[in-house]
Amino acid sequence: MSDLPAGVERRRFDGDERLATRGEPVYGEPTDGEWRAWNPNRSKLGAMLALGMETGLEGGDDETVLYLGAASGTTVSHVADVAGPTYAVEFAARPVRDLLEAADSRPRLFPLLKDARKPETYAHVVERDVNVLVQDVATRGQARVALENRRFLADDGRLLLAVKARSEDVTREPAAVFADVREELAEEYELLESRRLDDYHADHLGIVARPL
Template sequence: MSDLPDGIQRREFDGQTRLATRGDPVYGEPTDGGWRCWDAGRSKLGAMLEGGMGIDLSSGEGVLYLGAASGTTVSHVADFAGPTYAVEFAPRPMADLLDVAEARNNLFPLLKDARKPDTYSHVVESDLDLLVQDVATRGQARVAVDNARFLGDNGQLLLAIKARSEDVTADPETVFDSVCAELTEAYKITDRQRLDPSHDDHLGVVARKR
Protein backbone atom coordinates (compact mmCIF):
# COMPACT_ATOMS: atom_id res chain seq x y z
CA MET A 1 0.00 0.00 0.00
CA SER A 2 1.28 3.49 -0.82
CA ASP A 3 2.51 5.63 2.06
CA LEU A 4 -0.03 8.45 2.07
CA PRO A 5 0.93 11.82 3.56
CA ASP A 6 -1.35 13.73 5.93
CA GLY A 7 -2.95 15.57 3.02
CA ILE A 8 -4.41 12.41 1.45
CA GLN A 9 -7.04 10.13 2.96
CA ARG A 10 -9.37 7.37 1.85
CA ARG A 11 -12.92 8.62 2.41
CA GLU A 12 -16.40 7.53 1.39
CA PHE A 13 -18.04 9.21 -1.60
CA ASP A 14 -21.31 7.89 -3.04
CA GLY A 15 -20.95 4.67 -1.04
CA GLN A 16 -17.40 3.96 -2.25
CA THR A 17 -14.09 4.46 -0.46
CA ARG A 18 -11.95 6.67 -2.65
CA LEU A 19 -8.88 8.85 -2.43
CA ALA A 20 -9.35 12.44 -1.31
CA THR A 21 -7.20 15.51 -0.71
CA ARG A 22 -7.95 18.52 1.46
CA GLY A 23 -8.34 21.61 -0.70
CA ASP A 24 -10.64 23.78 -2.76
CA PRO A 25 -12.65 21.65 -5.24
CA VAL A 26 -12.25 22.08 -8.99
CA TYR A 27 -14.45 20.95 -11.88
CA GLY A 28 -17.33 19.87 -9.66
CA GLU A 29 -15.88 16.81 -7.95
CA PRO A 30 -17.71 15.39 -4.89
CA THR A 31 -16.66 16.80 -1.52
CA ASP A 32 -16.88 15.71 2.11
CA GLY A 33 -16.28 18.62 4.43
CA GLY A 34 -12.92 20.03 3.40
CA TRP A 35 -12.01 16.90 1.42
CA ARG A 36 -12.36 16.55 -2.35
CA CYS A 37 -12.64 13.27 -4.22
CA TRP A 38 -9.61 12.25 -6.29
CA ASP A 39 -11.15 10.40 -9.23
CA ALA A 40 -8.83 7.68 -10.54
CA GLY A 41 -10.76 7.70 -13.81
CA ARG A 42 -9.63 11.26 -14.48
CA SER A 43 -6.11 10.94 -13.08
CA LYS A 44 -3.32 8.53 -13.97
CA LEU A 45 -1.55 9.28 -10.71
CA GLY A 46 -4.80 8.65 -8.86
CA ALA A 47 -5.09 5.30 -10.64
CA MET A 48 -1.52 4.43 -9.64
CA LEU A 49 -2.34 5.15 -6.00
CA GLU A 50 -5.64 3.25 -6.16
CA GLY A 51 -3.76 0.30 -7.65
CA GLY A 52 -1.52 0.12 -4.61
CA MET A 53 1.71 0.85 -6.42
CA GLY A 54 4.84 1.38 -4.33
CA ILE A 55 4.65 5.15 -4.22
CA ASP A 56 6.19 7.17 -1.39
CA LEU A 57 4.55 10.59 -1.12
CA SER A 58 5.63 11.24 2.45
CA SER A 59 8.54 13.44 1.32
CA GLY A 60 6.73 15.41 -1.37
CA GLU A 61 8.24 18.73 -0.34
CA GLY A 62 8.94 19.83 -3.90
CA VAL A 63 7.31 18.54 -7.09
CA LEU A 64 7.78 19.02 -10.83
CA TYR A 65 4.64 17.99 -12.73
CA LEU A 66 5.01 17.55 -16.51
CA GLY A 67 1.84 17.57 -18.57
CA ALA A 68 -0.38 19.44 -16.13
CA ALA A 69 -3.18 20.04 -18.69
CA SER A 70 -6.12 21.88 -17.08
CA GLY A 71 -4.93 21.07 -13.58
CA THR A 72 -7.13 18.23 -12.33
CA THR A 73 -4.35 15.99 -10.99
CA VAL A 74 -1.74 18.63 -10.25
CA SER A 75 -4.26 20.46 -8.06
CA HIS A 76 -4.52 17.33 -5.91
CA VAL A 77 -0.72 17.12 -5.76
CA ALA A 78 -0.49 20.75 -4.67
CA ASP A 79 -3.00 19.99 -1.91
CA PHE A 80 -0.48 17.79 -0.07
CA ALA A 81 2.92 18.85 -1.45
CA GLY A 82 5.19 21.84 -1.12
CA PRO A 83 6.20 23.97 -4.13
CA THR A 84 4.60 22.37 -7.19
CA TYR A 85 5.80 23.42 -10.64
CA ALA A 86 3.21 22.61 -13.31
CA VAL A 87 4.50 22.48 -16.90
CA GLU A 88 1.95 22.59 -19.71
CA PHE A 89 2.60 23.21 -23.41
CA ALA A 90 -0.88 24.04 -24.75
CA PRO A 91 -2.29 27.55 -24.18
CA ARG A 92 -5.95 26.50 -23.87
CA PRO A 93 -5.62 24.16 -20.87
CA MET A 94 -3.09 26.58 -19.39
CA ALA A 95 -5.88 29.13 -19.04
CA ASP A 96 -7.83 26.65 -16.89
CA LEU A 97 -4.69 25.75 -14.96
CA LEU A 98 -4.15 29.41 -14.08
CA ASP A 99 -7.65 29.54 -12.61
CA VAL A 100 -6.96 26.42 -10.52
CA ALA A 101 -3.70 27.93 -9.26
CA GLU A 102 -5.41 31.05 -7.92
CA ALA A 103 -6.53 29.17 -4.81
CA ARG A 104 -3.14 27.45 -4.29
CA ASN A 105 -0.19 29.65 -3.41
CA ASN A 106 2.24 26.73 -3.87
CA LEU A 107 1.17 25.89 -7.44
CA PHE A 108 3.25 27.55 -10.17
CA PRO A 109 1.97 27.09 -13.76
CA LEU A 110 4.60 27.25 -16.50
CA LEU A 111 3.65 27.51 -20.19
CA LYS A 112 6.62 25.47 -21.39
CA ASP A 113 7.52 22.36 -23.41
CA ALA A 114 8.52 19.44 -21.15
CA ARG A 115 10.88 18.28 -23.91
CA LYS A 116 12.94 21.44 -23.37
CA PRO A 117 13.83 21.64 -19.67
CA ASP A 118 16.47 24.31 -20.34
CA THR A 119 13.62 26.76 -20.94
CA TYR A 120 12.40 26.50 -17.34
CA SER A 121 15.55 25.48 -15.47
CA HIS A 122 15.97 29.08 -14.27
CA VAL A 123 12.55 28.89 -12.57
CA VAL A 124 12.27 25.34 -11.22
CA GLU A 125 14.37 24.61 -8.17
CA SER A 126 16.63 21.59 -8.06
CA ASP A 127 16.73 18.88 -5.39
CA LEU A 128 12.99 18.15 -5.73
CA ASP A 129 11.43 15.04 -4.20
CA LEU A 130 9.01 14.10 -6.96
CA LEU A 131 8.82 14.23 -10.74
CA VAL A 132 5.31 13.39 -11.96
CA GLN A 133 4.94 12.94 -15.72
CA ASP A 134 1.82 12.55 -17.85
CA VAL A 135 2.91 13.78 -21.26
CA ALA A 136 1.20 12.44 -24.38
CA THR A 137 4.11 12.63 -26.79
CA ARG A 138 6.57 10.35 -28.53
CA GLY A 139 9.80 10.06 -26.57
CA GLN A 140 8.27 9.88 -23.10
CA ALA A 141 11.37 8.20 -21.66
CA ARG A 142 13.64 10.92 -23.04
CA VAL A 143 11.46 13.58 -21.39
CA ALA A 144 11.79 11.82 -18.02
CA VAL A 145 15.55 11.34 -18.41
CA ASP A 146 16.16 14.96 -19.44
CA ASN A 147 14.13 16.25 -16.47
CA ALA A 148 15.89 14.04 -13.92
CA ARG A 149 18.23 16.99 -13.32
CA PHE A 150 15.59 18.57 -11.10
CA LEU A 151 15.37 15.60 -8.71
CA GLY A 152 17.47 15.35 -5.59
CA ASP A 153 19.36 12.24 -4.55
CA ASN A 154 16.93 9.31 -4.42
CA GLY A 155 14.18 11.50 -5.90
CA GLN A 156 11.16 9.61 -7.21
CA LEU A 157 9.69 9.48 -10.73
CA LEU A 158 5.97 8.75 -11.10
CA LEU A 159 5.35 8.22 -14.80
CA ALA A 160 2.26 7.34 -16.82
CA ILE A 161 3.33 5.89 -20.17
CA LYS A 162 0.77 6.25 -22.95
CA ALA A 163 1.49 3.51 -25.49
CA ARG A 164 -0.50 5.08 -28.33
CA SER A 165 1.52 8.29 -28.09
CA GLU A 166 4.71 6.33 -28.76
CA ASP A 167 3.43 4.08 -31.53
CA VAL A 168 -0.23 3.72 -32.39
CA THR A 169 0.38 0.46 -34.29
CA ALA A 170 2.67 -1.40 -31.88
CA ASP A 171 1.67 -3.82 -29.14
CA PRO A 172 1.39 -1.78 -25.93
CA GLU A 173 3.52 -4.23 -23.91
CA THR A 174 6.30 -3.91 -26.47
CA VAL A 175 6.11 -0.13 -26.17
CA PHE A 176 6.13 -0.27 -22.38
CA ASP A 177 9.23 -2.50 -22.33
CA SER A 178 11.04 -0.19 -24.73
CA VAL A 179 10.26 2.95 -22.75
CA CYS A 180 11.23 1.31 -19.46
CA ALA A 181 14.53 0.13 -20.93
CA GLU A 182 15.38 3.70 -21.93
CA LEU A 183 14.43 5.01 -18.49
CA THR A 184 17.21 2.97 -16.89
CA GLU A 185 19.69 5.54 -18.23
CA ALA A 186 18.72 7.76 -15.30
CA TYR A 187 16.40 5.70 -13.07
CA LYS A 188 16.00 2.42 -11.26
CA ILE A 189 12.46 1.14 -11.77
CA THR A 190 10.88 -0.11 -8.54
CA ASP A 191 7.32 -0.81 -9.70
CA ARG A 192 5.28 -0.96 -12.91
CA GLN A 193 1.59 -1.72 -13.41
CA ARG A 194 -1.03 -1.42 -16.14
CA LEU A 195 -3.63 1.25 -15.40
CA ASP A 196 -6.55 -0.58 -17.04
CA PRO A 197 -9.50 -0.30 -16.80
CA SER A 198 -9.25 3.32 -15.63
CA HIS A 199 -6.87 4.25 -18.48
CA ASP A 200 -6.56 1.96 -21.48
CA ASP A 201 -3.08 1.21 -22.87
CA HIS A 202 -1.31 3.08 -20.06
CA LEU A 203 1.45 1.83 -17.78
CA GLY A 204 2.23 3.35 -14.40
CA VAL A 205 5.93 3.39 -13.52
CA VAL A 206 7.58 4.18 -10.19
CA ALA A 207 11.33 4.75 -10.28
CA ARG A 208 14.17 6.26 -8.27
CA LYS A 209 16.83 8.55 -9.65
CA ARG A 210 20.17 6.77 -9.98
Template sequence: MSLPDGVVRREFDGEDRLATRGTPVYGEPTDGEWRLWDARRSKLGAMLELGMDTGLAGGDSVLYLGAASGTTVSHVADFAGPTYAVEFASRPARDLLDAAADRERLFPLVKDARKPETYAHVVESGLDAVVQDVATSGQARVSTLNRRFLAEDGRLVAAYKARSEDVTADPDDVFDDVLAELEAEFEILETERLDPFHDDHLGVVATPK
Protein backbone atom coordinates in the same frame (compact mmCIF):
# COMPACT_ATOMS: atom_id res chain seq x y z
CA MET B 1 0.85 0.92 0.95
CA SER B 2 0.38 4.11 2.92
CA LEU B 3 -1.01 7.20 1.24
CA PRO B 4 0.89 10.51 1.28
CA ASP B 5 0.06 12.75 4.24
CA GLY B 6 -2.88 14.89 3.17
CA VAL B 7 -4.41 12.16 1.00
CA VAL B 8 -7.19 10.22 2.73
CA ARG B 9 -9.99 7.82 1.99
CA ARG B 10 -13.54 9.08 2.45
CA GLU B 11 -16.93 7.78 1.48
CA PHE B 12 -18.55 9.30 -1.61
CA ASP B 13 -21.89 7.85 -2.75
CA GLY B 14 -21.28 4.74 -0.71
CA GLU B 15 -17.79 4.11 -2.09
CA ASP B 16 -14.45 4.46 -0.33
CA ARG B 17 -12.49 6.91 -2.51
CA LEU B 18 -9.34 9.01 -2.44
CA ALA B 19 -9.69 12.64 -1.39
CA THR B 20 -7.61 15.73 -0.70
CA ARG B 21 -8.52 18.93 1.11
CA GLY B 22 -8.88 21.87 -1.26
CA THR B 23 -11.02 23.95 -3.60
CA PRO B 24 -12.84 21.93 -6.34
CA VAL B 25 -11.34 22.19 -9.83
CA TYR B 26 -13.16 19.89 -12.27
CA GLY B 27 -16.66 19.47 -10.85
CA GLU B 28 -15.63 16.64 -8.53
CA PRO B 29 -17.89 15.75 -5.56
CA THR B 30 -16.97 17.24 -2.20
CA ASP B 31 -17.53 16.41 1.45
CA GLY B 32 -16.95 19.54 3.47
CA GLU B 33 -13.36 20.60 2.81
CA TRP B 34 -12.54 17.30 1.10
CA ARG B 35 -12.68 16.78 -2.67
CA LEU B 36 -12.89 13.44 -4.42
CA TRP B 37 -9.74 12.45 -6.30
CA ASP B 38 -11.20 10.62 -9.29
CA ALA B 39 -8.78 7.89 -10.39
CA ARG B 40 -10.58 7.60 -13.72
CA ARG B 41 -9.55 11.15 -14.51
CA SER B 42 -6.08 10.99 -12.98
CA LYS B 43 -3.20 8.64 -13.78
CA LEU B 44 -1.51 9.38 -10.45
CA GLY B 45 -4.81 8.79 -8.67
CA ALA B 46 -5.03 5.42 -10.42
CA MET B 47 -1.50 4.55 -9.29
CA LEU B 48 -2.49 5.27 -5.69
CA GLU B 49 -5.76 3.34 -6.01
CA LEU B 50 -3.83 0.34 -7.34
CA GLY B 51 -1.54 0.41 -4.32
CA MET B 52 1.67 1.48 -6.04
CA ASP B 53 4.33 2.76 -3.66
CA THR B 54 4.92 6.17 -5.23
CA GLY B 55 7.14 7.39 -2.40
CA LEU B 56 5.25 10.69 -2.41
CA ALA B 57 4.86 12.40 0.95
CA GLY B 58 3.13 15.43 2.34
CA GLY B 59 5.20 18.57 1.85
CA ASP B 60 7.27 17.14 -1.02
CA SER B 61 8.70 19.50 -3.62
CA VAL B 62 7.33 18.41 -6.99
CA LEU B 63 7.79 19.08 -10.69
CA TYR B 64 4.63 18.03 -12.53
CA LEU B 65 5.02 17.51 -16.28
CA GLY B 66 1.88 17.57 -18.40
CA ALA B 67 -0.33 19.49 -16.00
CA ALA B 68 -3.08 20.11 -18.61
CA SER B 69 -6.03 21.94 -17.02
CA GLY B 70 -4.94 21.11 -13.48
CA THR B 71 -7.05 18.04 -12.66
CA THR B 72 -4.30 15.97 -11.03
CA VAL B 73 -1.72 18.61 -10.21
CA SER B 74 -4.29 20.48 -8.13
CA HIS B 75 -4.61 17.37 -5.91
CA VAL B 76 -0.82 17.15 -5.72
CA ALA B 77 -0.58 20.78 -4.64
CA ASP B 78 -3.24 20.09 -1.99
CA PHE B 79 -0.83 17.81 -0.09
CA ALA B 80 2.66 18.62 -1.42
CA GLY B 81 5.01 21.52 -0.92
CA PRO B 82 6.06 23.76 -3.83
CA THR B 83 4.58 22.24 -6.98
CA TYR B 84 5.81 23.40 -10.38
CA ALA B 85 3.24 22.61 -13.07
CA VAL B 86 4.47 22.50 -16.67
CA GLU B 87 1.92 22.67 -19.50
CA PHE B 88 2.63 23.62 -23.11
CA ALA B 89 -0.87 24.03 -24.64
CA SER B 90 -2.32 27.46 -24.08
CA ARG B 91 -5.99 26.48 -23.73
CA PRO B 92 -5.62 24.04 -20.79
CA ALA B 93 -2.98 26.35 -19.32
CA ARG B 94 -5.70 28.97 -18.80
CA ASP B 95 -7.66 26.49 -16.69
CA LEU B 96 -4.45 25.59 -14.86
CA LEU B 97 -4.01 29.24 -13.92
CA ASP B 98 -7.53 29.23 -12.46
CA ALA B 99 -6.73 26.11 -10.41
CA ALA B 100 -3.60 27.79 -9.10
CA ALA B 101 -5.42 30.93 -8.01
CA ASP B 102 -6.54 29.24 -4.76
CA ARG B 103 -3.28 27.34 -4.21
CA GLU B 104 -0.29 29.33 -3.06
CA ARG B 105 2.04 26.35 -3.48
CA LEU B 106 1.10 25.71 -7.14
CA PHE B 107 3.25 27.48 -9.74
CA PRO B 108 2.03 27.16 -13.36
CA LEU B 109 4.64 27.28 -16.12
CA VAL B 110 3.49 27.52 -19.73
CA LYS B 111 6.50 25.63 -21.06
CA ASP B 112 7.39 22.54 -23.10
CA ALA B 113 8.41 19.56 -20.92
CA ARG B 114 10.74 18.49 -23.75
CA LYS B 115 12.76 21.67 -23.18
CA PRO B 116 13.62 21.81 -19.47
CA GLU B 117 16.27 24.42 -20.13
CA THR B 118 13.43 26.92 -20.66
CA TYR B 119 12.28 26.61 -17.04
CA ALA B 120 15.50 25.58 -15.28
CA HIS B 121 15.90 29.17 -14.04
CA VAL B 122 12.56 28.89 -12.19
CA VAL B 123 12.43 25.29 -10.96
CA GLU B 124 14.73 24.46 -8.08
CA SER B 125 17.03 21.45 -8.18
CA GLY B 126 17.02 18.69 -5.60
CA LEU B 127 13.27 18.07 -5.86
CA ASP B 128 11.61 15.19 -4.06
CA ALA B 129 9.61 14.08 -7.09
CA VAL B 130 8.96 14.49 -10.78
CA VAL B 131 5.41 13.43 -11.66
CA GLN B 132 4.84 12.92 -15.38
CA ASP B 133 1.75 12.51 -17.56
CA VAL B 134 2.74 13.81 -20.97
CA ALA B 135 0.78 12.50 -23.95
CA THR B 136 3.48 12.89 -26.59
CA SER B 137 5.96 10.67 -28.36
CA GLY B 138 9.31 10.33 -26.66
CA GLN B 139 7.84 10.10 -23.16
CA ALA B 140 10.91 8.33 -21.74
CA ARG B 141 13.09 11.04 -23.24
CA VAL B 142 11.04 13.65 -21.38
CA SER B 143 11.73 11.76 -18.15
CA THR B 144 15.47 11.59 -18.72
CA LEU B 145 15.69 15.25 -19.72
CA ASN B 146 13.97 16.30 -16.48
CA ARG B 147 16.04 14.00 -14.27
CA ARG B 148 18.28 17.01 -13.68
CA PHE B 149 15.77 18.45 -11.20
CA LEU B 150 15.60 15.40 -8.91
CA ALA B 151 17.46 14.88 -5.67
CA GLU B 152 19.70 11.81 -5.56
CA ASP B 153 16.99 9.95 -3.64
CA GLY B 154 14.10 11.62 -5.47
CA ARG B 155 11.35 9.76 -7.30
CA LEU B 156 10.11 9.71 -10.86
CA VAL B 157 6.39 8.87 -10.77
CA ALA B 158 5.20 8.58 -14.35
CA ALA B 159 2.36 7.28 -16.48
CA TYR B 160 3.32 6.28 -20.02
CA LYS B 161 0.67 6.08 -22.72
CA ALA B 162 1.35 3.43 -25.37
CA ARG B 163 -0.77 5.09 -28.06
CA SER B 164 1.18 8.32 -27.76
CA GLU B 165 4.30 6.43 -28.82
CA ASP B 166 2.86 4.20 -31.55
CA VAL B 167 -0.86 3.71 -32.11
CA THR B 168 -0.26 0.54 -34.16
CA ALA B 169 2.23 -1.25 -31.88
CA ASP B 170 1.47 -3.76 -29.15
CA PRO B 171 1.43 -1.81 -25.86
CA ASP B 172 3.67 -4.42 -24.20
CA ASP B 173 6.33 -3.80 -26.84
CA VAL B 174 6.02 -0.04 -26.39
CA PHE B 175 6.41 -0.33 -22.63
CA ASP B 176 9.45 -2.59 -23.02
CA ASP B 177 11.09 0.11 -25.14
CA VAL B 178 10.16 2.84 -22.65
CA LEU B 179 11.63 0.90 -19.73
CA ALA B 180 14.81 0.09 -21.66
CA GLU B 181 15.35 3.80 -22.33
CA LEU B 182 14.60 4.76 -18.73
CA GLU B 183 17.06 2.22 -17.36
CA ALA B 184 19.96 4.23 -18.74
CA GLU B 185 19.25 6.95 -16.18
CA PHE B 186 16.92 5.44 -13.56
CA GLU B 187 16.58 2.43 -11.31
CA ILE B 188 13.06 1.08 -11.87
CA LEU B 189 11.39 0.41 -8.52
CA GLU B 190 7.88 -0.60 -9.58
CA THR B 191 5.71 -0.88 -12.68
CA GLU B 192 2.03 -1.62 -13.10
CA ARG B 193 -0.56 -1.34 -15.84
CA LEU B 194 -3.24 1.20 -14.94
CA ASP B 195 -6.22 -0.90 -16.01
CA PRO B 196 -9.13 -0.68 -15.37
CA PHE B 197 -8.81 3.05 -14.79
CA HIS B 198 -6.79 3.87 -17.93
CA ASP B 199 -6.31 1.54 -20.88
CA ASP B 200 -2.84 0.99 -22.36
CA HIS B 201 -1.02 3.02 -19.70
CA LEU B 202 1.94 1.90 -17.62
CA GLY B 203 2.64 3.40 -14.21
CA VAL B 204 6.33 3.57 -13.29
CA VAL B 205 8.13 4.54 -10.10
CA ALA B 206 11.88 5.04 -10.40
CA THR B 207 14.82 6.79 -8.77
CA PRO B 208 17.90 8.33 -10.41
CA LYS B 209 20.99 6.17 -10.84
Protein backbone atom coordinates in the same frame (compact mmCIF):
# COMPACT_ATOMS: atom_id res chain seq x y z
CA MET C 1 -2.76 -1.40 0.02
CA SER C 2 0.22 0.89 0.46
CA ASP C 3 0.27 3.86 2.79
CA LEU C 4 -1.03 7.06 1.29
CA PRO C 5 0.79 10.41 1.26
CA ALA C 6 0.10 12.72 4.17
CA GLY C 7 -2.98 14.75 3.31
CA VAL C 8 -4.57 12.01 1.18
CA GLU C 9 -7.31 10.02 2.88
CA ARG C 10 -9.91 7.44 1.98
CA ARG C 11 -13.33 8.96 2.58
CA ARG C 12 -16.88 8.11 1.61
CA PHE C 13 -18.68 10.09 -1.08
CA ASP C 14 -22.24 9.06 -1.93
CA GLY C 15 -21.66 5.72 -0.24
CA ASP C 16 -18.42 4.91 -2.08
CA GLU C 17 -14.96 5.04 -0.56
CA ARG C 18 -12.68 7.31 -2.57
CA LEU C 19 -9.29 8.92 -2.24
CA ALA C 20 -9.60 12.56 -1.25
CA THR C 21 -7.61 15.72 -0.51
CA ARG C 22 -8.55 19.01 1.12
CA GLY C 23 -8.95 21.89 -1.31
CA GLU C 24 -11.21 23.86 -3.60
CA PRO C 25 -12.90 21.70 -6.28
CA VAL C 26 -11.43 21.93 -9.77
CA TYR C 27 -13.19 19.58 -12.19
CA GLY C 28 -16.65 18.97 -10.80
CA GLU C 29 -15.51 16.24 -8.42
CA PRO C 30 -17.73 15.26 -5.44
CA THR C 31 -17.04 17.14 -2.24
CA ASP C 32 -17.72 16.63 1.46
CA GLY C 33 -17.03 19.80 3.37
CA GLU C 34 -13.42 20.75 2.65
CA TRP C 35 -12.64 17.33 1.17
CA ARG C 36 -12.70 16.65 -2.58
CA ALA C 37 -12.72 13.23 -4.20
CA TRP C 38 -9.70 12.25 -6.29
CA ASN C 39 -11.03 10.45 -9.37
CA PRO C 40 -8.57 7.76 -10.56
CA ASN C 41 -10.42 7.55 -13.88
CA ARG C 42 -9.31 11.10 -14.59
CA SER C 43 -5.88 10.94 -12.99
CA LYS C 44 -3.03 8.55 -13.75
CA LEU C 45 -1.34 9.36 -10.44
CA GLY C 46 -4.67 8.83 -8.70
CA ALA C 47 -4.87 5.44 -10.42
CA MET C 48 -1.37 4.55 -9.24
CA LEU C 49 -2.35 5.38 -5.66
CA ALA C 50 -5.69 3.56 -5.94
CA LEU C 51 -3.86 0.45 -7.20
CA GLY C 52 -1.54 0.52 -4.20
CA MET C 53 1.69 1.42 -5.96
CA GLU C 54 4.49 2.58 -3.67
CA THR C 55 4.89 6.02 -5.18
CA GLY C 56 7.18 7.54 -2.58
CA LEU C 57 4.97 10.64 -2.58
CA GLU C 58 4.93 11.58 1.09
CA GLY C 59 3.07 14.87 1.26
CA GLY C 60 3.98 17.76 3.52
CA ASP C 61 5.11 21.36 3.13
CA ASP C 62 8.77 20.36 2.64
CA GLU C 63 8.08 18.12 -0.36
CA THR C 64 8.84 19.79 -3.70
CA VAL C 65 7.20 18.50 -6.88
CA LEU C 66 7.78 19.06 -10.59
CA TYR C 67 4.72 18.02 -12.57
CA LEU C 68 5.06 17.61 -16.35
CA GLY C 69 1.88 17.61 -18.41
CA ALA C 70 -0.31 19.45 -15.93
CA ALA C 71 -3.10 20.16 -18.46
CA SER C 72 -6.01 21.98 -16.79
CA GLY C 73 -4.97 20.97 -13.28
CA THR C 74 -7.05 17.88 -12.56
CA THR C 75 -4.25 15.90 -10.93
CA VAL C 76 -1.68 18.56 -10.08
CA SER C 77 -4.29 20.40 -8.00
CA HIS C 78 -4.57 17.32 -5.75
CA VAL C 79 -0.77 17.16 -5.53
CA ALA C 80 -0.57 20.82 -4.56
CA ASP C 81 -3.24 20.19 -1.91
CA VAL C 82 -0.84 17.91 -0.02
CA ALA C 83 2.72 18.84 -1.09
CA GLY C 84 4.93 21.90 -0.85
CA PRO C 85 6.04 23.96 -3.87
CA THR C 86 4.54 22.33 -6.96
CA TYR C 87 5.75 23.42 -10.40
CA ALA C 88 3.17 22.60 -13.08
CA VAL C 89 4.47 22.53 -16.66
CA GLU C 90 1.95 22.59 -19.51
CA PHE C 91 2.57 23.34 -23.19
CA ALA C 92 -0.94 24.20 -24.43
CA ALA C 93 -2.26 27.68 -23.71
CA ARG C 94 -5.95 26.76 -23.42
CA PRO C 95 -5.66 24.33 -20.46
CA VAL C 96 -3.21 26.68 -18.76
CA ARG C 97 -6.06 29.15 -18.33
CA ASP C 98 -7.90 26.54 -16.26
CA LEU C 99 -4.67 25.67 -14.48
CA LEU C 100 -4.29 29.31 -13.45
CA GLU C 101 -7.78 29.21 -11.94
CA ALA C 102 -6.87 26.09 -9.95
CA ALA C 103 -3.78 27.92 -8.70
CA ASP C 104 -5.79 30.91 -7.45
CA SER C 105 -6.64 29.10 -4.21
CA ARG C 106 -3.33 27.20 -4.05
CA PRO C 107 -0.37 29.47 -3.27
CA ARG C 108 2.06 26.56 -3.55
CA LEU C 109 1.04 25.76 -7.16
CA PHE C 110 3.12 27.47 -9.83
CA PRO C 111 1.82 27.08 -13.43
CA LEU C 112 4.42 27.29 -16.21
CA LEU C 113 3.46 27.61 -19.88
CA LYS C 114 6.43 25.59 -21.12
CA ASP C 115 7.31 22.49 -23.15
CA ALA C 116 8.37 19.53 -20.98
CA ARG C 117 10.66 18.42 -23.84
CA LYS C 118 12.71 21.60 -23.34
CA PRO C 119 13.60 21.75 -19.63
CA GLU C 120 16.21 24.42 -20.28
CA THR C 121 13.33 26.88 -20.82
CA TYR C 122 12.19 26.58 -17.19
CA ALA C 123 15.46 25.64 -15.48
CA HIS C 124 15.77 29.21 -14.20
CA VAL C 125 12.43 28.87 -12.36
CA VAL C 126 12.31 25.31 -11.04
CA GLU C 127 14.54 24.66 -8.06
CA ARG C 128 16.96 21.76 -8.16
CA ASP C 129 16.65 18.69 -5.96
CA VAL C 130 12.87 18.35 -6.24
CA ASN C 131 11.60 15.36 -4.30
CA VAL C 132 9.12 14.07 -6.85
CA LEU C 133 8.97 14.30 -10.64
CA VAL C 134 5.50 13.43 -11.92
CA GLN C 135 5.17 12.99 -15.68
CA ASP C 136 1.99 12.58 -17.73
CA VAL C 137 2.72 13.87 -21.23
CA ALA C 138 1.00 12.52 -24.35
CA THR C 139 3.90 12.68 -26.79
CA ARG C 140 6.44 10.51 -28.50
CA GLY C 141 9.65 10.06 -26.57
CA GLN C 142 8.15 9.90 -23.09
CA ALA C 143 11.24 8.17 -21.70
CA ARG C 144 13.44 10.88 -23.21
CA VAL C 145 11.38 13.57 -21.47
CA ALA C 146 11.97 11.81 -18.14
CA LEU C 147 15.69 11.57 -18.88
CA GLU C 148 15.96 15.24 -19.87
CA ASN C 149 14.19 16.34 -16.66
CA ARG C 150 16.32 14.11 -14.45
CA ARG C 151 18.49 17.20 -13.79
CA PHE C 152 15.87 18.59 -11.39
CA LEU C 153 15.40 15.46 -9.29
CA ALA C 154 17.12 14.93 -5.95
CA ASP C 155 19.37 11.89 -5.70
CA ASP C 156 16.87 10.23 -3.37
CA GLY C 157 13.84 11.52 -5.28
CA ARG C 158 11.20 9.61 -7.21
CA LEU C 159 10.02 9.62 -10.80
CA LEU C 160 6.31 8.84 -11.14
CA LEU C 161 5.74 8.26 -14.84
CA ALA C 162 2.49 7.45 -16.65
CA VAL C 163 3.36 6.02 -20.08
CA LYS C 164 0.68 6.31 -22.78
CA ALA C 165 1.43 3.60 -25.34
CA ARG C 166 -0.74 5.10 -28.08
CA SER C 167 1.18 8.37 -27.93
CA GLU C 168 4.42 6.52 -28.62
CA ASP C 169 3.21 4.32 -31.49
CA VAL C 170 -0.43 3.55 -32.18
CA THR C 171 0.52 0.62 -34.44
CA ARG C 172 2.50 -1.39 -31.85
CA GLU C 173 1.35 -3.58 -29.02
CA PRO C 174 1.41 -1.60 -25.75
CA ALA C 175 3.52 -4.27 -24.03
CA ALA C 176 6.29 -3.77 -26.61
CA VAL C 177 6.13 0.00 -26.21
CA PHE C 178 6.33 -0.31 -22.43
CA ALA C 179 9.36 -2.61 -22.69
CA ASP C 180 11.19 -0.05 -24.84
CA VAL C 181 10.37 2.76 -22.41
CA ARG C 182 11.64 0.75 -19.44
CA GLU C 183 14.85 -0.07 -21.29
CA GLU C 184 15.51 3.57 -22.19
CA LEU C 185 14.74 4.78 -18.67
CA ALA C 186 17.30 2.34 -17.28
CA GLU C 187 20.05 4.62 -18.66
CA GLU C 188 19.57 6.94 -15.69
CA TYR C 189 16.90 5.44 -13.43
CA GLU C 190 16.45 2.36 -11.29
CA LEU C 191 12.93 1.05 -11.87
CA LEU C 192 11.30 0.21 -8.56
CA GLU C 193 7.81 -0.74 -9.69
CA SER C 194 5.70 -0.79 -12.84
CA ARG C 195 2.05 -1.68 -13.26
CA ARG C 196 -0.55 -1.49 -15.99
CA LEU C 197 -3.23 1.09 -15.25
CA ASP C 198 -5.89 -0.56 -17.42
CA ASP C 199 -8.39 -0.71 -14.56
CA TYR C 200 -8.65 3.05 -14.99
CA HIS C 201 -6.73 4.03 -18.15
CA ALA C 202 -6.44 1.77 -21.19
CA ASP C 203 -2.96 1.17 -22.62
CA HIS C 204 -1.15 3.05 -19.84
CA LEU C 205 1.70 1.92 -17.61
CA GLY C 206 2.58 3.43 -14.25
CA ILE C 207 6.27 3.47 -13.36
CA VAL C 208 8.01 4.36 -10.10
CA ALA C 209 11.76 4.92 -10.41
CA ARG C 210 14.65 6.65 -8.68
CA PRO C 211 17.80 8.21 -10.13
CA LEU C 212 20.91 6.09 -10.49
